[in-house]
Amino acid sequence: MSRLFEEFRQYLTKMQQYDHVTNLLYWDMRTKAPKLGQAAHIEALTHFSAESFALSTSGELGEMLDKLAEPGEYDALDDTWKFIVGRMKRDFDRNRRIPADVYEAFVRAQAESGTAWEEAKRSSDFSIYAPHLKKMIDMRREITGYTDPGKELYDAMLDEFEEGMDSATIDRLFQDLKQELIPLVQKIAAKNQPEDPRFHVYSDPDAQKKVQWMLLDYIGFRRDAGAVDETEHPFTTSFSSKDVRVTNHYYEHDPLSAIFSAIHEGGHGIFDQNVNPDYDKTVAGSCNYMGIHESQSRFYENILGRNKNFWLPIYDRLGELLPQFREISLDDFYREINHVKNSYIRIEADELTYCFHIILRYEMEQAIFRGQVPVEELPALWNQKMKEYLQITPENDSQGILQDVHWSDASFGYFPSYLLGSIYDGMFLDTIEQELGSVDELLAAGKISEITKWLNEKIHRYGNTRKPKEVIQAVCGREVSAEPLIRHFKKKYGELYGLMD
Amino acid sequence: MSRLFEEFRQYLTKMQQYDHVTNLLYWDMRTKAPKLGQAAHIEALTHFSAESFALSTSGELGEMLDKLAEPGEYDALDDTWKFIVGRMKRDFDRNRRIPADVYEAFVRAQAESGTAWEEAKRSSDFSIYAPHLKKMIDMRREITGYTDPGKELYDAMLDEFEEGMDSATIDRLFQDLKQELIPLVQKIAAKNQPEDPRFHVYSDPDAQKKVQWMLLDYIGFRRDAGAVDETEHPFTTSFSSKDVRVTNHYYEHDPLSAIFSAIHEGGHGIFDQNVNPDYDKTVAGSCNYMGIHESQSRFYENILGRNKNFWLPIYDRLGELLPQFREISLDDFYREINHVKNSYIRIEADELTYCFHIILRYEMEQAIFRGQVPVEELPALWNQKMKEYLQITPENDSQGILQDVHWSDASFGYFPSYLLGSIYDGMFLDTIEQELGSVDELLAAGKISEITKWLNEKIHRYGNTRKPKEVIQAVCGREVSAEPLIRHFKKKYGELYGLMD
Incomplete structure (x- = not known):
């Protein structure tokens, strides 16, 4: 040396x-x-x-x-x-x-x-x-x-958060999504699934914390290199692979919020805990590509956590900790956690309409930096786009343009990462099924650790050393495409809402 | 300027x-x-x-x-x-x-x-x-x-933790205590109070945390300038009067431990929150005299918290949070929280035998630095002194010389502060009763805030700017003496154990 x-x-x-x-x-x-x-x-x-x-x-x-x-x-x-x-x-x-x-x-x-x-x-x-x-x-x-x-x-801003990504690629991906999802969501809306008040009874925050640890343990978040705390807006932070911390917020009348935040942040956490420890405390460590990072939190939250089979081995345990779930069948639970409805708040949106929340923000950012739309006109533009994509109008700006923290610290270009993450997830799901077999079956058999191990080896360990497009190429052997995600959505929601031809 | x-x-x-x-x-x-x-x-x-x-x-x-x-x-x-x-x-x-x-x-x-x-x-x-x-x-x-x-x-080491204190003064004070307390504890031991298993049933740690906040709110610890967290060995830390944090440890079968730690650390916390904010972030701020600081935590814990009248206004609330206390009368509770018995662990000791735990450590420190006793001989010396003062012999060194953290970071000279704190408390109690009237009556009437206010004004606000002997002189108008504490002990424990002549 x-x-x-x-x-x-x-x-x-x-x-x-x-x-x-x-x-x-x-x-x-x-x-x-x-x-x-x-x-x-x-x-x-x-x-x-x-x-x-x-x-x-x-x-x-x-x-x-x-x-x-x-x-x-x-x-x-x-x-x-x-x-x-x-x-x-x-x-x-x-x-x-x-x-x-x-x-x-x-x-x-x-x-x-x-x-x-x-x-x-x-x-x-x-x-x-x-x-x-x-x-x-x-x-x-x-x-x-x-x-x-x-x-x-x-x-340049997009590149900051997802290196190698550019608006030409994102335009193509988001265009494909819009084309397929707008009619899908319209068909679902026509089915008009009613609200189920059983999911909004009082849930002791302390019991919700226990559920969080049950879920973190189950998906493989390590306690000796991890911690949990409470916050207003959940996030994950990593000091190194040896000290990774997730947060949560416990709403007394909305336990599903903390449950899916727990799985989401747990996904980020598992990523950070499994980066090659040789990279600790260097720029090779914790992954700075937000789309790739988000793909892992969203894989756990949506691809795994919103799959009925994820819950099969642990649904009784959930009922032990939060008694209201004893009275709710797993089928009803599964419908609720995939309840598609147009709503104001991004972080509370279902997996499908979430896409429009991101597309809206992406277009807003282009309006700010390319269209030179002045700040005073942004709230109206926001509401106009909400109307266009989700057919609803926020009652006030807290429900609208003020809802997210990201622009307040100048993280422009960050939002598209969330949807890129989901797009990658469709591709990862395809590849896992090719290599490990049916994810439904693995989950039903309580073998989630095999999936975690696959993600550890294929993605997590590389930390920051592979750029997003390199990860996709290395793991999936092809270029990034929205087609697998769209196919996944059509199958899943087609079955859920009886839309099959 | x-x-x-x-x-x-x-x-x-x-x-x-x-x-x-x-x-x-x-x-x-x-x-x-x-x-x-x-x-x-x-x-x-x-x-x-x-x-x-x-x-x-x-x-x-x-x-x-x-x-x-x-x-x-x-x-x-x-x-x-x-x-x-x-x-x-x-x-x-x-x-x-x-x-x-x-x-x-x-x-x-x-x-x-x-x-x-x-x-x-x-x-x-x-x-x-x-x-x-x-x-x-x-x-x-x-x-x-x-x-x-x-x-x-x-x-020089004593001076580090309690400026102006020297071993001549401490020798005198501790000698007075020994002379009076050894026979007192012997009389109490002869009464042989039995163990009460009702205080060791399962207590949900989450409920214990709620009890802690109930107590902190009650004694006047401010939430907007304070925080709470869990730890192995409870402590308090202060960033300034605006950010003071207390910790606790919740034993599932010993709720009294967390209850009195909550009050103890809360006492430290109230001190730090009420230092003159002009002193924030300077050496005039948070008080570095450990005896004075400890006098405040121990005043809340022992003088107030172990007084039956402290509990009168809130005993029902305790029972709401920890149901086992609904079945226990306040009289029985009062006896238990003042149960005198010779035991191994300082931080679990009652208020009376606690004195001997400190005297033992003080003599050990003198043996180390004045007697030049080698490290290998310290465990045996410890056990010998335990036998002398408490008539018991630790089964192992974890119960003996290894129990405290202080020497591990070279805080030699710290231990005497704890007992000095209690000695000061006897004097403060006298003075408060002269100036505000009966503490029993104030507590019974739920007027603990008047006591807190008195301590704020007489002691806390000065932070580090008055040395211990100056505090005592300014507040009590006399030199430090163990007599008021001894008098308090004799009265309280005489009544509790039926020792009155």
């Missing part, structure tokens, strides 16, 4: 400490810090983010990376370290172009924007949020101008 | 960020981080403790403090800032004498020693812990040699 390489590793170790504590500060703000303690956390976050940014853009790091990229040094590295050096060099070149004061102002403005968004959402008053949203749009535009000069703005 | 002062405040703000994250790392390690995630936290702790130490001993800080201590600058400061500058100057002068590498090695060794202690305690194997304990003794000796040259070693 060269002396240069040793110095580089020490530098990485130091850098990692800053990421570690900023991650911890975020986690704690959202799970534990009391209301009056938030401000001090934001101060600390701002401080350590700036320190971290300084370390990641220092001349010292730049020199080391330049030297490590020279043939003599580079050829001596193993594949993992080749990836790390290459990725860090690219990020360094992009980030060093952002002026430090711009970055620090951005971090602070993100935090302030988050607070304004929360207040705006609570009071359903878009005007509180509008100036912050405008600032986020402008700052994101400015920063992307530094990091990706010459690149089309919105494509 | 002078430019120097402005620079000094900015420097403090920066320093504070490091304390903030090390505090958060400690909190998270003990409440949430999974087993496999501990090592990364220790790494981060070591890194940021070293950075913090470097900032607190830098030449830049030393120069600022020297200049601020000059009459022209010093006289312009208000009382709070005079205290802060004086205290920081003193700490700076002490700490700068510790070589940075010695300090960093100490932080790392503390963490390793903690891990070894946990393992030794689990397997009841003192030999695992012995080399670490020896290292802690040696390192503490070395560091105290730097910080307090020329001062008697053990007195």
